Every structure is written in C-alpha cells, then in structure tokens.
Amino acid sequence: MTDWKVGTVTDTRTETPTGRSITISVDGWPGNLAGQHLDLRLTAPDGYQAVRSYSIASVGDATSVQLAVDRFPTGEVSPYLVDEVLPGDQLEVKGPLGRWFVWTPEDTRPIQLIAGGSGIVPLIAMARAHAMAGSTTPFRLLYSVRTPEDRFFADDLAALESETFHVDYVYTRSTPADWPTPPGRVTREVIEAVTIPASDSPGVFVCGPTGFVEAVARSLVDLGHQPQSVKTERFGG
Amino acid sequence: MAVFSRGFGGRTRESSPDLPPGQFLTEDFPVLSAGPTPRIDTAEWSFSIRTETGAQHAWNWDEFRALPSELVSTDIHCVTRWSKLGTSWRGVSLDTLFEEVESSYDYVMAHSYGGYTTNLPLEDLLDGKAWIAYEFDGEDLDPEHGGPARLLVPHLYFWKSAKWVRGLVMMKDDEPGFWEQNGYHTYGDPWQEQRYW
Incomplete structure (x- = not known):
C-alpha cells in the first residue's frame, strides 16, 4: 500500500462556471497511466480529515498531476477545491490507483x-x-x-x-x-x-x-x- | 504528520461510530461497475455452488425464491469512500444455500453474469454474515445495483458483494478475482482500510 505524499498546488484554472482544473506538484510522484485516479486528503487545523477520489487528467512520468473538479454544492471537498484552494496550498495524495480503466499505447484497437x-x-x-x-x-x-x-x-x-x-x-x-x-x-x-x-x-x-x-x-x-x-x-x- | 490545508474547515463533520475510517456518509446509492449492466431475465437466471468433486448445487429463480428469506438491515461501505447506513435488503442466507454442500476447501470465487469475479474466504460467507439479496428497500433489486440478485457481504468493502451473481466455486487457495487483480485488496476489511494492494 502506497503512502500519502505531500502535494503543493502550483496552478488553478477556471474551466466552467462550476468547475476548475488544479495542477499539483507531488514530491515522489511515480507518474501515472492514462485513466488512473488518486485519493486526495485534506486536513483542517484541528486534525479533521476528509478524503475523496479524483481521476487524473494528466499522464506520464512528470511529478505533477492535473485534476479537474466540479463543485458538488452540498459536498465538503469539491467546494473547497473549486472555490478556495490557491497556488502554494498543500494537501496530500495517494496513488496512482486503478488498473482497469486505463489506456496504454500497446492497445492498438481503435x-x-x-x-x-x-x-x-x-x-x-x-x-x-x-x-x-x-x-x-x-x-x-x-x-x-x-x-x-x-x-x-x-x-x-x-x-x-x-x-x-x-x-x-x-x-x-x-x-x-x-x-x-x-x-x-x-x-x-x-x-x-x-x-x-x-x-x-x-x-x-x-x-x-x-x-x-x-x-x-x-x-x-x-x-x-x-x-x-x-x-x-x-x-x- | 499530515500537512494542513489552508482554509479547509470541513463542512459536515460527519462522525459516527458506524463510519469506518476514511469513509463519508451518503444518502444516495452510487454505482461502481466496470462495464455495461447485464440484463438478466429471471426466466433464464440460475445460481449454483460448485465444489472440488464437481458436485453442483443449482437453483432456478422459482426454486431460489421458494427458499426461506431474511430481512437484513445493514451498513454498506464502498472502497470509493461512500458509506450508507441502515440499508434494507431481503435475501437468502448463504447458510441456507450451503446446507447440503460438502467441501474441504476454504475459499470461494464468486462469478457474475457479465464475467465479473471476486474472491472470499468461505468463513466470511457463513454464520449469518452473507446473503444472496434480491430486494432493496422493499423493491426488486435494480439491474444497475446488481439485480435480479447480488451477493451481500456487508462486513467487507462493497465490491465483494458481487452484482448479478450466478454462482460460487470452491477454491483450495485464495486467488484474486477481477477487482483484486486490478488493484484492490484481496480481503477488503473497511475497518482496517484494506483498500488497495
């Protein structure tokens, strides 16, 4: 089981009226295949934690990942990621996860x-x-x-x-x-x-x-x- | 030591002694599946248990529904981090289905219509811990939630509760099923957070 890694937000971009993409630099990120996801953990000042899974929009060996999040109005994590998080903020990620919903270039089907x-x-x-x-x-x-x-x-x-x-x-x-x-x-x-x-x-x-x-x-x-x-x-x- | 996320306060502060670590409560009933939902007519449906001798115990839909059923109220926990408390099911206990089955093997592979498989220790299916469920909240089980019948093993992560189940095959050794080959833990205890390899 992989461990939690510290990620630092490096970029955010408004994508839609309710969603944005976020780029996170992750120390020790091993790269990921196309279609994999990660778990993202937020910790409040009093130690309260919330974890959600997000698909990864980026691919390859880079030590940063790009996510895109749509605001779920009654949620507690997506509004934070869409409305609050800024470059420089830290959070934690675990992954990459999932080996089923992936595409690799060895797959030569249309x-x-x-x-x-x-x-x-x-x-x-x-x-x-x-x-x-x-x-x-x-x-x-x-x-x-x-x-x-x-x-x-x-x-x-x-x-x-x-x-x-x-x-x-x-x-x-x-x-x-x-x-x-x-x-x-x-x-x-x-x-x-x-x-x-x-x-x-x-x-x-x-x-x-x-x-x-x-x-x-x-x-x-x-x-x-x-x-x-x-x-x-x-x-x- | 976790890093703190500036400006994150947590909104709902869901806490319940019934909520395993890393899970959040949902009122919905989300769906996790790997491909199209199989549509199985109960006229074509059957369920079987096969042992190492080749002996096969099989039930068609009418035979299965004639077995004694139980109302099950239980919490369910998905590896994708949602939990739903106090869900209501009706199904046939695996104790009932295993009554006539003789096997010296300790593991089971559950097979589903559509090709999905998942592995379980036999002891996790017996003693009132597992059912073949065919009703949810008093209604026939929807195909997208595994109908006409699914395995219900609520003390493990919900991918172990195979949808569209059609049979169990006894195994000598614990071999990985579909999700277990694709990154999920071989046993899947939500209280131990056995999510991934």
Whole structure:
C-alpha cells in the first residue's frame, strides 16, 4: 500500500462556471497511466480529515498531476477545491490507483471515448497519452455537456485534435449559435451517427454520471458492441 | 504528520461510530461497475455452488425464491469512500444455500453474469454474515445495483458483494478475482482500510 505524499498546488484554472482544473506538484510522484485516479486528503487545523477520489487528467512520468473538479454544492471537498484552494496550498495524495480503466499505447484497437460533464478527466488523459506516444490508432471522443460554457478542457481538446483524434460535442441544454442540431441527449441514434462502429471492434471508454453511463453503455451493447470491450467509470448517485 | 490545508474547515463533520475510517456518509446509492449492466431475465437466471468433486448445487429463480428469506438491515461501505447506513435488503442466507454442500476447501470465487469475479474466504460467507439479496428497500433489486440478485457481504468493502451473481466455486487457495487483480485488496476489511494492494 502506497503512502500519502505531500502535494503543493502550483496552478488553478477556471474551466466552467462550476468547475476548475488544479495542477499539483507531488514530491515522489511515480507518474501515472492514462485513466488512473488518486485519493486526495485534506486536513483542517484541528486534525479533521476528509478524503475523496479524483481521476487524473494528466499522464506520464512528470511529478505533477492535473485534476479537474466540479463543485458538488452540498459536498465538503469539491467546494473547497473549486472555490478556495490557491497556488502554494498543500494537501496530500495517494496513488496512482486503478488498473482497469486505463489506456496504454500497446492497445492498438481503435478507441472511442465517451464523456459526460467532468467525466472528461480520465478520457483527456487517454487522448494526451495517444498524442504523446505518437500513436496512429484512430481515437474519437464524444463529449456531452449541458452548454458550451460547461466544457472542461475545451482549448486543450481543440489543440489535441489531429488526423487520428476527432472530437464531437453534444449539447443537452443549449448549443453554440451556429450549431446544426438542437440541444438533446446522447441517444442511441447520436452514438450511431458519430462514434466508431461496432464493426470496427473498437475499445470504448465511458465516464460520467451514473445515469449517463448506464444509458450510453446500454446503447452501445444494443448497437452490437461486445460488453467486454466497453469499460465504464461512474461518479455521483 | 499530515500537512494542513489552508482554509479547509470541513463542512459536515460527519462522525459516527458506524463510519469506518476514511469513509463519508451518503444518502444516495452510487454505482461502481466496470462495464455495461447485464440484463438478466429471471426466466433464464440460475445460481449454483460448485465444489472440488464437481458436485453442483443449482437453483432456478422459482426454486431460489421458494427458499426461506431474511430481512437484513445493514451498513454498506464502498472502497470509493461512500458509506450508507441502515440499508434494507431481503435475501437468502448463504447458510441456507450451503446446507447440503460438502467441501474441504476454504475459499470461494464468486462469478457474475457479465464475467465479473471476486474472491472470499468461505468463513466470511457463513454464520449469518452473507446473503444472496434480491430486494432493496422493499423493491426488486435494480439491474444497475446488481439485480435480479447480488451477493451481500456487508462486513467487507462493497465490491465483494458481487452484482448479478450466478454462482460460487470452491477454491483450495485464495486467488484474486477481477477487482483484486486490478488493484484492490484481496480481503477488503473497511475497518482496517484494506483498500488497495
């Protein structure tokens, strides 16, 4: 079992009206694979502690990690990370954790990523790993958000787009002004229209709120994807 | 010695003697699973226990539901750090299911529809500690929470309570199941914080 390591916040960036990304420098961080998570521990002056798990948006050997956090209004950790924490502040992390929901360049299948909201975090790590490795494997991301302002990592994703990585957005509440389709959910028809078909035998990674992941995973199986090739990660109740 | 996080006061100060270390209380019922939710028709469902002799004890849905059931009120603790206190289940005790089973092996691999597996010591399944549960809060168990029936072993982290369970296979040695191969602890006692390798 790995130990708690001290992390120092080096950068924060507002991503959405309710979320931001945080970069943390961690002494002795061994690096991490794309899709892994960590445990983050906060300690109050009287010794009270709270621990939560967060997916990691960064990948590779660096001794810093990037997280992205969406404020959960009744939570006690996410409001602190979104509204309070500043560069120079210290906290503790343990990890990297998880060996299932990961992508490595040795996986040469076409890869379809499907994210809902802050579920983009482990999936952008995979897109970054794909770019870093110079992998020529086709990658495609379907990213569902409520409005254009709710996109995490919008500029980073735009910069990652290439001949082998394509991003499709689905807006569920409101769209950009010139958008060709009205807002709507990620239905089976949407998935069929803008994802790698089951006939190409892709690996599929789905991350988002439980209801989103349930619906998407079910549609994927209905569209002929093998359940074993669909990996899911869920958050929230 | 932990470092202090400037400006962090802690909002809810959840403390309960029933809350294991490093856990927080939730009123929701979050979901942790590795892939799509299998949909199993009870007409196709069966549950079996297989021993080292090849002997197989099997129940179809009607036979299983005809067994005596118990109402179980218990706390559950997920390795992803949520705990839910006072949950209510109905299921068949593993003591009932093991009544006719003879085995000299001490370990069990639970197998689920969809291919998920998890390993447990047999003694953690007996003496009123484990059930095959088919109702939650008086309702049929939802597929996303493991329905039609899941293993319920509430004294261990909840990944041990395999969803969509279809059978138990006796094992001579303790071999790792699915999550145990993917980073989680082989036993998973929440009071010892046995989360990861």
